[in-house]
Amino acid sequence: MGILTKDVERHPCEVEVSHCFDSLHAHVKFTDGAVIWPGDEVIVKGPEIMAPYGHVVREQREAVIFRASKLERLWTRLTGDFEFMELCEFSFSEEVKL
Amino acid sequence: MNAHTPKTHASGATHTADATTVEEGLAIQEEQAKFDSDTATAVAMQNTLLTPRFYTTDFDELDAVDVTPVREDWDLLIAQMQADPNKGHFRKTDDWDHVDWDGMEPGLRKEFIDFLISSCTAEFSGCVLYKEMKRRGSNKDITQLFQLMARDEARHAGFINDALREAGVAVNLGFLTQKKKYTYFRPKFIYYATYLSEKIGYARYITIFRHLEAHPEHRFHPIFKWFREWCNDEFSHGEAFALLMKTDPKLTSGVNAYWIKFFLTAVYATMYVRDHQRPAFHAALGVDPDWYAHEVFTKTSKLSQQIFPLTLDIDHPRWQRELVALQKANADLALAVQRKQTLKKWGAQARAARAFVSLLLIPSKANKVPASTRMEPVY
Ligand SMILES: [Fe+2]
Ligand SMILES: [Fe+2]
Numbered sequence: 001m002g003i004l005t006k007d008v009e010r011h012p013c014e015v016e017v018s019h020c021f022d023s024l025h026a027h028v029k030f031t032d033g034a035v036i037w038p039g040d041e042v043i044v045k046g047p048e049i050m051a052p053y054g055h056v057v058r059e060q061r062e063a064v065i066f067r068a069s070k071l072e073r074l075w076t077r078l079t080g081d082f083e084f085m086e087l088c089e090f091s092f093s094e095e096v097k098l
Numbered sequence: 099m100n101a102h103t104p105k106t107h108a109s110g111a112t113h114t115a116d117a118t119t120v121e122e123g124l125a126i127q128e129e130q131a132k133f134d135s136d137t138a139t140a141v142a143m144q145n146t147l148l149t150p151r152f153y154t155t156d157f158d159e160l161d162a163v164d165v166t167p168v169r170e171d172w173d174l175l176i177a178q179m180q181a182d183p184n185k186g187h188f189r190k191t192d193d194w195d196h197v198d199w200d201g202m203e204p205g206l207r208k209e210f211i212d213f214l215i216s217s218c219t220a221e222f223s224g225c226v227l228y229k230e231m232k233r234r235g236s237n238k239d240i241t242q243l244f245q246l247m248a249r250d251e252a253r254h255a256g257f258i259n260d261a262l263r264e265a266g267v268a269v270n271l272g273f274l275t276q277k278k279k280y281t282y283f284r285p286k287f288i289y290y291a292t293y294l295s296e297k298i299g300y301a302r303y304i305t306i307f308r309h310l311e312a313h314p315e316h317r318f319h320p321i322f323k324w325f326r327e328w329c330n331d332e333f334s335h336g337e338a339f340a341l342l343m344k345t346d347p348k349l350t351s352g353v354n355a356y357w358i359k360f361f362l363t364a365v366y367a368t369m370y371v372r373d374h375q376r377p378a379f380h381a382a383l384g385v386d387p388d389w390y391a392h393e394v395f396t397k398t399s400k401l402s403q404q405i406f407p408l409t410l411d412i413d414h415p416r417w418q419r420e421l422v423a424l425q426k427a428n429a430d431l432a433l434a435v436q437r438k439q440t441l442k443k444w445g446a447q448a449r450a451a452r453a454f455v456s457l458l459l460i461p462s463k464a465n466k467v468p469a470s471t472r473m474e475p476v477y
Contacts, residue, residue, distance in 0.1 A: 024255035026271045038282030048272035080282030086151045088295035092372040093216045096432035
């Protein structure tokens with residue numbers, strides 16, 4: 001990982017999507033123990049994972065991690081804190097007028 | 099979705115919320131799915147892609163948390179969450195009256211669906227964050243807590259999702275195959291932000307619930323009847339973060355007191371601005387957004403005295419005035435952006451910034467934190 005260059009890595013992962021009444025969730029787990037750092041971007045390869053209503057779908061996939069450069073990682077560490085408002089959604093979207 | 103009667107399974111559970119084993123839950127879901135795929139193809143559903151946020155934090159720091167100083171309260175809270183008093187609550191009973199989506203006034207319908215989608219996204223994002231913290235951590239106390247909270251949030255999201263489906267809105271979980279960036283929060287910022295979001299969430303839900311209890315004629319959708327138990331979950335989540343902050347006095351003193359003031363101000367101000375953008379929703383509920391905001395701030399301030407060293411002076415003469423100014427500046431800003439008027443945009447931004455700084459500079463009230471942190475939901 002360079003100061004300004006991005007690395008691209010491929011890792012196996014397990015995807016679990018639950019589209020159920022009692023649990024709506026979607027998670028990605030890297031099965032080789034790969035770790036995500038601030039500013040990294042992740043994309044799960046392959047077709048869209050669609051769980052029909054009432055189903056839990058679990059699939060082994062490959063994910064691509066676009067590693068943030070050192071500078072980007074630092075920047076995300078310094079500024080990420082200010083995106084905290086995303087945690088409090090207030091039950092309305094940001095759009096001013098609907 | 100209500101029309102069919104699902105088969106009864108082994109333990110007599112007919113709903114996933116009552117299922118005691120995974121197998122049983124899955125069997126019930128399969129029944130539902132069969133029915134569901136029929137309805138889904140029959141009705142053209144409007145598709146909404148959920149876009150949760152992804153976070154990462156300093157997991158070593160999180161693992162280093164030692165709950166020993168609050169062990170007694172901690173174990174009680176975890177036991178209560180494990181007992182899962184709300185299991186079975188999030189399902190539709192006879193109380194779920196028919197919703198006349200087609201008869202709903204279009205403006206209200208739009209705002210209400212926005213409300214449901216945003217709530218669903220918020221619950222979902224909470225679930226993703228908590229699950230991530232559970233997975234990356236190795237401290238048993240911490241991972242156990244986050245696992246339980248992830249369970250609750252996924253359940254909340256599922257319940258809202260169901261209400262959305264009824265309205266003909268299908269939530270799309272396909273976001274995983276899109277590129278997503280992980281942002282970073284220091285653990286203490288996660289505590290402040292999630293603590294506040296859980297407590298303000300409780301205050302918001304319970305205020306609406308109590309209001310509709312007194313004015314049932316304004317209850318235009320049955321989901322509001324579920325708000326009390328719902329917000330009790332959020333209350334417990336907030337309690338857990340309060341205990342986490344209690345483990346280290348540095349988190350709520352010194353320079354961190356300023357951070358807390360900043361968080362409180364930003365969260366309250368944002369809530370005020372967003373609520374005022376949804377007039378039809380509040381009118382239908384018979385709620386004056388100014389009254390609502392003040393009510394929610396009062397409750398949240400009272401609750402946050404359990405752990406925060408200060409409360410905002412929400413009765414200060416400048417408070418309401420600057421909130422109104424901020425809201426106005428924000429509306430003007432949106433208009434200027436839409437009309438591509440750069441000068442007006444800068445002007446509105448400057449006014450918004452000034453109003454926010456003015457809110458921030460209102461002297462706060464010192465608070466002496468009680469020795470015992472735990473509280474019960476009493477509103
Ligand atoms: Fe929730
Ligand atoms: Fe919560």
